Amino acid sequence: MIKTLEWTDEGVRFIDQTKLPTEETYVTCKTYEEVADAIRTMIVRGAPAIGVAAAMGVALGVRNSQARDNASLKREFAQICDVLAGTRPTAVNLFWGIRRMQQKFDEISDQPIETIKKVLVAEAQQVLVEDIAANQAMGKHGAVLLPSTGGVLTHCNAGALATAGYGTALGVIRAAVESGKQLQVFADETRPFLQGSRLTAWELMKDGIPTTVISDNMAGAMMRQGKINAVIVGADRIAANGDVANKIGTYTVAVLAKEHGIPFYVAAPFSTVDLETADGSLIPIEQRSAVELTHFSGKQITPDGVKIENPAFDVTPHQYVSAIITERGVVRAPYAESLRELAQAQVTV
Ligand code: MRU
Numbered sequence: 001m002i003k004t005l006e007w008t009d010e011g012v013r014f015i016d017q018t019k020l021p022t023e024e025t026y027v028t029c030k031t032y033e034e035v036a037d038a039i040r041t042m043i044v045r046g047a048p049a050i051g052v053a054a055a056m057g058v059a060l061g062v063r064n065s066q067a068r069d070n071a072s073l074k075r076e077f078a079q080i081c082d083v084l085a086g087t088r089p090t091a092v093n094l095f096w097g098i099r100r101m102q103q104k105f106d107e108i109s110d111q112p113i114e115t116i117k118k119v120l121v122a123e124a125q126q127v128l129v130e131d132i133a134a135n136q137a138m139g140k141h142g143a144v145l146l147p148s149t150g151g152v153l154t155h156c157n158a159g160a161l162a163t164a165g166y167g168t169a170l171g172v173i174r175a176a177v178e179s180g181k182q183l184q185v186f187a188d189e190t191r192p193f194l195q196g197s198r199l200t201a202w203e204l205m206k207d208g209i210p211t212t213v214i215s216d217n218m219a220g221a222m223m224r225q226g227k228i229n230a231v232i233v234g235a236d237r238i239a240a241n242g243d244v245a246n247k248i249g250t251y252t253v254a255v256l257a258k259e260h261g262i263p264f265y266v267a268a269p270f271s272t273v274d275l276e277t278a279d280g281s282l283i284p285i286e287q288r289s290a291v292e293l294t295h296f297s298g299k300q301i302t303p304d305g306v307k308i309e310n311p312a313f314d315v316t317p318h319q320y321v322s323a324i325i326t327e328r329g330v331v332r333a334p335y336a337e338s339l340r341e342l343a344q345a346q347v348t349v
Helices: 032-040 047-063 070-085 092-108 113-143 169-178 195-206 216-224 250-259 335-344
Strands: 005-007 012-015 026-029 149-154 182-188 211-214 230-233 237-239 244-247 264-267 313-316 323-326 329-331
Touching (some): 005 047, 005 113, 012 032, 012 047, 026 032, 032 070, 047 092, 070 092, 070 113, 092 113, 113 264, 113 323, 113 329, 149 169, 169 182, 169 195, 169 230, 182 195, 182 216, 195 211, 211 216, 216 250, 230 244, 230 250, 244 250, 250 264, 323 335, 329 335
Parallel strands (some): 149 182, 182 211, 230 264
Antiparallel strands (some): 005 012, 237 244, 244 313, 323 329
16 A cells, blocks of 8 residues: 555655655654655645645654743643644644544543643544544445446546555545456546646556546547546545535536536545634635746747646536535535535534
């Protein structure tokens, strides 16, 4: 199994996603600041993986603390959380992971410092275990929605690399294939960071799942030719009304799917659902460096001085979403109600 990230005695170890698919190298972050840099520079990326990384970053910061009394540790804790929270704004899992550690810290903040350190390290490791379990549950819930044979289009990478393991959208595809379905995955290359061609193709090929990389602008033509029977993507944040923020280009795919009568599914752990954000227009969208568009493999591909826009995510309005698959079950429109009900659901994972 691909180890996207793991806790080690030395620090948090990440597969370096900026080097894939040609180099499989690992980076160990020994401080929480290094974890924050790994998130910012996309050594680790994908909403659930960022959430686990943030929880581990908090644990690492606390474990390394030299604080001699609980009041100093509390001040340091707030500083650690602030730095990690400032890395990337869109994936709500980042804030979820930090909040989870904050809650655990608050519960035990008057205990001996050594105990706090141990409990927080164990909590971060638990977050990782739960993420994998959630993905496997999503796989079970979602696999039945995919056709028994045919083409499935995905955008970006919502796989093992975007989570602690198994994946959300790719987890559903994996579960469907494990159940005997014969699927051909079409991976949008996902300009400009190429998560589809570099990462999705890499991990699906490792599993022997038939995969074809297409350029982002081919999706419509493929649908028209009848090669795509379903679309499944992950999410960075799902607003209370079911609007979905995901990798830039997802909205275009959703509109195309609707036009061609193809179901458009979103798979995400419940930690991606943000009931405090009423609709997609309120989701902060990360703007990334212009260099991702002005240069390709270090070579300049745009004229000097041209204006560039590079939002990392877009919002797909809920009316384009056929169903949302979570570890708690599958929900459909009206999402404002079904997501609220899901929030009350008994958690079995
Ligand atoms: O910029 P990235 O690579 O972190 O964006 C990732 C995505 O948009 C994924 O589709 C999303 O996080 C879901 S991952 C299970």
